[in-house]
Amino acid sequence: MKGKFIVIEGIDGCGKTTQIDEISKWLPTSGLMGGDSKLIKTREPGGSLLGKKLRNLILDNNKNNKPSSLAELLLYSADRAEHVSKIISPALEKEDWVISDRYADSTLAYQGYGRNINLEIIRSLESIVCQGEQPDLTIFLEISAEESILRRKNFIPDRIESEGINFLKKVNEGFKLIAKEKNWKVISATQNVNAITNEIKETLLKNFS
Ligand code: TMP
Numbered sequence: 001m002k003g004k005f006i007v008i009e010g011i012d013g014c015g016k017t018t019q020i021d022e023i024s025k026w027l028p029t030s031g032l033m034g035g036d037s038k039l040i041k042t043r044e045p046g047g048s049l050l051g052k053k054l055r056n057l058i059l060d061n062n063k064n065n066k067p068s069s070l071a072e073l074l075l076y077s078a079d080r081a082e083h084v085s086k087i088i089s090p091a092l093e094k095e096d097w098v099i100s101d102r103y104a105d106s107t108l109a110y111q112g113y114g115r116n117i118n119l120e121i122i123r124s125l126e127s128i129v130c131q132g133e134q135p136d137l138t139i140f141l142e143i144s145a146e147e148s149i150l151r152r153k154n155f156i157p158d159r160i161e162s163e164g165i166n167f168l169k170k171v172n173e174g175f176k177l178i179a180k181e182k183n184w185k186v187i188s189a190t191q192n193v194n195a196i197t198n199e200i201k202e203t204l205l206k207n208f209s
Contacts, residue, residue, distance in 0.1 A: 113174025
């Protein structure tokens with residue numbers, strides 16, 4: 001028996017981090033996890049020690065440090081390979097549960113649909129990098145690109161967030177296509193925070209009871 005692997009996806013500003021914090025408080029008390037199982041809350045990029053360093057490199061907003069699209073793809077892939085090897089797989093093997101803020105489909109959406117890197121190249125890289133670990137459940141928090149920009153207007157953007165609305169629209173369209181293809185649970189993230197949390201809880205109860 002392995003633990004469960006839950007992933008939350010969505011464009012910047014959709015509220016993933018807030019929701020993951022809420023769900024992480026509830027899940028260990030929900031009765032869904034076995035008595036000895038722990039919940040590992042993690043994220044990409046930056047879920048492992050090496051990943052934290054990679055995150056700083058990848059999201060550096062200095063224009064002189066902007067990687068090429070291919071280098072960017074490989075940096076996210078390196079982060080994920082390390083994350084799977086050091087955090088995700090060991091946890092699932094111990095029957096712990098993992099909830100991750102983003103995983104491989106973020107690469108398909110951002111580097112594939114956003115940067116126009118050939119999707120087959122991304123998929124074949126993914127088959128190496130993920131080492132067989134696929135989410136048991138992916139939840140997509142859906143907001144429009146316009147709403148995303150509006151919600152982040154008072155924050156200093158990182159390098160990817162600085163790309164602007166057209167990039168974000170392409171990424172969002174990509175996420176919607178992937179969501180349909182992979183039968184994800186799609187939740188409207190324009191509702192209030194509690195309503196979204198409740199919908200996520202219901203989804204987890206339905207999937208894992
Ligand atoms: P975060 O702000 O959700 O932590 O993610 C950091 C940024 O990295 C976000 O703008 C999305 C982007 N990203 C990619 O472009 N490709 C990926 O594979 C991942 C995991 C994130």
